[in-house]
Amino acid sequence: MTEATISVKPKKSGSSLHRLQTKEQISAYLFVLPAFIVILVFGLFPIGYSFYMSLFNWRVTKGSFVGDKNYLLIFGSWTNLLITIVGILLIIGAFWLWSNAFKSLKKGEQIAKLVAALVMIIGGVIFITGWGQMYDSGNKSFLNSLIITLYYALGTVPAEVILGMILAFMLYQDIIGKEVFRMVYFLPYVTPSVTSAVVFQIIFSLRETSIANGVIGFFGISPQKWRFEPRPIINLLGADFAGFLAGPSLALVSIMLYGIWSFVGYNTVIFLAGLGNIPKETYEAAEIDGATKFDMFRNITMPLLSPTTFYLTLIGFIGTFKAFNHIYVLRTPSAGDSVITTSLLIFDQFYKANQYSVATAQAIVLFLVILGLTLAQNKLMGERVFYG
Amino acid sequence: MDKTAIAKKPVVSVNRAKRSPFYYPLKALTYVILLGGAIVFIFPFFWMISSSLMTLGETITRQILPKVPQWVNYQEAWNQAKFSKYFINSVLVTLGTLTGLLITSILAGYAFGRMDFKGKNILFGLFLATMMIPESVTLIPNYLMIRGSIIPLPGGTWLNTYWALTIPFIANAFSIFLLRQFFAQIPKELWDAARMDGADHLRFLIQVVLPISKAPIMTVLLFGFTGSWNAFQWPLLVTTKDTWRPIMVGLWSFVTEAGPQTHLLMAGAVISLLPILLIYFLTQKQFTQGIATTGLKG
Numbered sequence: 001m002t003e004a005t006i007s008v009k010p011k012k013s014g015s016s017l018h019r020l021q022t023k024e025q026i027s028a029y030l031f032v033l034p035a036f037i038v039i040l041v042f043g044l045f046p047i048g049y050s051f052y053m054s055l056f057n058w059r060v061t062k063g064s065f066v067g068d069k070n071y072l073l074i075f076g077s078w079t080n081l082l083i084t085i086v087g088i089l090l091i092i093g094a095f096w097l098w099s100n101a102f103k104s105l106k107k108g109e110q111i112a113k114l115v116a117a118l119v120m121i122i123g124g125v126i127f128i129t130g131w132g133q134m135y136d137s138g139n140k141s142f143l144n145s146l147i148i149t150l151y152y153a154l155g156t157v158p159a160e161v162i163l164g165m166i167l168a169f170m171l172y173q174d175i176i177g178k179e180v181f182r183m184v185y186f187l188p189y190v191t192p193s194v195t196s197a198v199v200f201q202i203i204f205s206l207r208e209t210s211i212a213n214g215v216i217g218f219f220g221i222s223p224q225k226w227r228f229e230p231r232p233i234i235n236l237l238g239a240d241f242a243g244f245l246a247g248p249s250l251a252l253v254s255i256m257l258y259g260i261w262s263f264v265g266y267n268t269v270i271f272l273a274g275l276g277n278i279p280k281e282t283y284e285a286a287e288i289d290g291a292t293k294f295d296m297f298r299n300i301t302m303p304l305l306s307p308t309t310f311y312l313t314l315i316g317f318i319g320t321f322k323a324f325n326h327i328y329v330l331r332t333p334s335a336g337d338s339v340i341t342t343s344l345l346i347f348d349q350f351y352k353a354n355q356y357s358v359a360t361a362q363a364i365v366l367f368l369v370i371l372g373l374t375l376a377q378n379k380l381m382g383e384r385v386f387y388g
Numbered sequence: 389m390d391k392t393a394i395a396k397k398p399v400v401s402v403n404r405a406k407r408s409p410f411y412y413p414l415k416a417l418t419y420v421i422l423l424g425g426a427i428v429f430i431f432p433f434f435w436m437i438s439s440s441l442m443t444l445g446e447t448i449t450r451q452i453l454p455k456v457p458q459w460v461n462y463q464e465a466w467n468q469a470k471f472s473k474y475f476i477n478s479v480l481v482t483l484g485t486l487t488g489l490l491i492t493s494i495l496a497g498y499a500f501g502r503m504d505f506k507g508k509n510i511l512f513g514l515f516l517a518t519m520m521i522p523e524s525v526t527l528i529p530n531y532l533m534i535r536g537s538i539i540p541l542p543g544g545t546w547l548n549t550y551w552a553l554t555i556p557f558i559a560n561a562f563s564i565f566l567l568r569q570f571f572a573q574i575p576k577e578l579w580d581a582a583r584m585d586g587a588d589h590l591r592f593l594i595q596v597v598l599p600i601s602k603a604p605i606m607t608v609l610l611f612g613f614t615g616s617w618n619a620f621q622w623p624l625l626v627t628t629k630d631t632w633r634p635i636m637v638g639l640w641s642f643v644t645e646a647g648p649q650t651h652l653l654m655a656g657a658v659i660s661l662l663p664i665l666l667i668y669f670l671t672q673k674q675f676t677q678g679i680a681t682t683g684l685k686g
Contacts, residue, residue: 024503027589031499032511035492038559043518046529049538053528061537167425170418184426186676187433190668192618194636195660198643199436202447202650209450211435265429269676322522325620329640346524351625356528363524370522 050360058357070361076137080130087127092376094120142362144337145345146369149321151248152341155256156263157316161309163260164267169301171268172275182272185265196262197329201227204254204330212254226254228334251335255327262326263319267312274308275301314377321370342366436661440654447650458651465655469646473630474638475659481553481634482616488558489612490605496559497567498593502579512568515561523621530556531625552626553634557616563608570604571597607678610671617664635660 054070057063068078075081097116135143167185171178188196203211204226213223224236232246233253248256278301286296324343331339340348346366350359439447441457466472499505500512532538534552536545546552574597582592598605620636627633633641639660642653668675 024589025505028499028503028505028508031495031503031589032505035496035515035559035564036511038492038555039515039518039561041533042530042556043521043526043561044514046526046533047521049529049532050525167422170422173418175418175422181422181426182676183672184429187668188429190614190664190675191433191661192614192636192664194618194620194639195657196432198639198653198657199432201643202439202654203432203435207448209448211450214450261429261432322524324523325618325636328621329643343522343524347527347621350528350531356532360525360528363522363528367522367525371520 050364053357054361054364056357058360060354060356063357066357070357071365073358074139074142074361074365076134080134080137083130084127084134085130087123087125087130090119090123090126092379094118094123096379139362141337141340141345142342142365145340145342148248148252148337148339149341149343151252152256152259152323153317153320155248155253156259156320157313159260160263160267160316161312163264164271164312165305165309167264167268168271168275169297171272182269185268187265188262189266191262193262193325194329197258197326200254200258200261200326201330204258224250225334227251227330228332230334230336230338232338249335249338251332252339255330255339258326258330259320259323263316267316270312271305271308274305278304310377314374317373317377318370321366321373342369436654436657439650440658442651444649444651447654461651461655462659465652465659469642469652469656470630471635471638471642471656471659474633474635477632477638478617478635481550481619481632482613484550484554485557485616486609486612488554489560489563489608492559493563493567493608494593494598494605496564498571498589498597500564501568501571502574503589515564519561519565527621527625530622534626547626548629548632550632553619553623553632556622557612557619563612566608567601567604570601574600603674606671606674610667610675610678613667614664 053062055065055067057066057069072078094116097119098113100112131143171181175181205212206223206225206228207213208223210223210226212226216224229236229250231249233250234247236250282300282304283296286300291299320341322343323341324347327339327341327344328347331344342362343366346359346362349355349362435452438451438453440461441459442451442454442461443458446454466475496515500508529538534541534546534556543549546555578596579592582596587595618636619634620640623634623637624640627637630638639653639656642649642656646652
């Protein structure tokens, strides 16, 4: 068949062949055109326009050109940002040095670790200095929101990954009703986030008869205010911390619990797919060699699952920085800033306060933070991943 | 794992001997944890349905089941609380979005997968880049665009219109990427044969490619459907009246505007969930596999 088409071609004159190709080119452009217009207008153009807006004093309508003022409002000064970034880079570098010292060096290991620890301390000090200066002279609510987002990420992603792995590993055994379990676990993820968040609004309400209070009442704990509680959870337990050391508020923890509930099933399904890709022969060989189940889990399953774990951690982290719907539905005025993650802050800044240019500048910073996190995770974790 | 181990005869005796003391307790523990997990996952759904059938009084005192199921709640939510309006809005918006999405992504996916043109790779890379951009960045310019502040729009502004809810979503890079991957794998011989018969690209696409591409098109439809049905942030921004408010915004505004009417709210929540549940149960395998292989939520 291919020969036939080739033999046809030479008979045609060069110009008609050229015309044929031009015709194909034109129809290809026509095929792409509808999608291109939509993606150009609503996907590509807004990126540039966001940056353009962030350079003006823009409140509902365009005002005067202000240059980097909206960015300075966030950081205080560019020097602050530079110091903070240098601190972060040093920490990352030290971490890289530390993990590489484990691998390659035999004799110099101690020295390398010592150097790495030193660099990490210096990096930490520089980072805290830069961050402190930013905090003093920059936008406190924006910087706070980054910390809230970080709490939210650290409180949900590891739990989701670990629970997902445990459930997937159990489901992978000989289990009756495997399909039903998988379907049930996946259900919260499939459910529209506004719908399930509305249900959790009632579950985590401050009524003494709410479901959440019922559950902790069963363990003899007195009723809590859940979504309405701005105090850090650690203070409720009796310890007296203040500031960021105190950790997330109970309101944020309520949202975290919702987040874990809705996301574990997704991780389970992905881990199940990952487990299915591990060749059975590996386990059989290990079994003959007398390996216990725990040995096999530690030395076969975990390393061979590491790409999946890495992927889910990355997706989870990026997801928390983008998360909006359920936090928007579950937040309460009385929880105050303690649940305002960066994407919510940006939305409020735009939708409620009409500070368009401030919001776009913050959105661009958020985007760069996400990009940086992705690259850092690729660098740090990517090297430890075992790609069978 | 256990199955294959048992199937291999020589291993059986070793296995049984080694595993016997802990085998059944471990198995029991596994079931306890799995069932416990299932209860935690399913309970909010059970409770949602149960309280949607309670009286308002019953939702306040912690009841697990209503004394008499109040089916009238659904009637009230559907009529008085305007969930019928929101529901129909969402159906129309979803249908419109899916129609547009199918046309744009099939055509573009085909061009990227099976045609040659100048600038193809650059264009495809640009498309893919949009997948990494967080919504916070594009939201504000898109709002201004729809408001008619950037370029003049027919009718002045598109706020509170059908167009605002559909047009921005009738094409996305993910659907194009998904279809491109599939279309590119179709053997070249099919195209050569079709061309011998005098078919052009469009006829080949419609008569040959589409009939064998049901699975990826289904995945695009599923993601498009959930994305459109679950949409919240954008509709919240561009609809201020009931006229075009879709179901998720309706549900949210019911919370803020109607005060504590938990029984009706839960009935509304069930209504908003039904289409998704229906599709999930009907296409369960494809739904789960689609997400597992692409790793994205619509």
